[in-house]
Amino acid sequence: MGFHDGLADAQPETRMSSPTGQPGRQLTPTAVKHFPAAGLFEEKVLWTFFLELDQPDWEQELADFKHPDVELPAKLTVAG
Secondary structure (H helix, E strand, C coil): CCCCCCCCCCCHHHHHCCCCCCCCCCCCHHHCCCCCCCCCCCCCCCCEEEEEECCCCHHHHHHHCCCCCCCCCEEEEEEC
């Protein structure tokens, strides 16, 4: 017997429906603790990744183009 999360037998429309997300607490790169001497794979450091998109309606664009190969320019900042 394998892992069963209850979704395997669900209809496709059940799998796709989910509650609307709510914004969480906003963070900025300056608000997190920095470890400049630590390597990226340091076990005791929790890295925070900030993804910034230029478009104000980026969330809607990602929803509209979730399957095609559409590129949205973004800036990735790693802090930790």
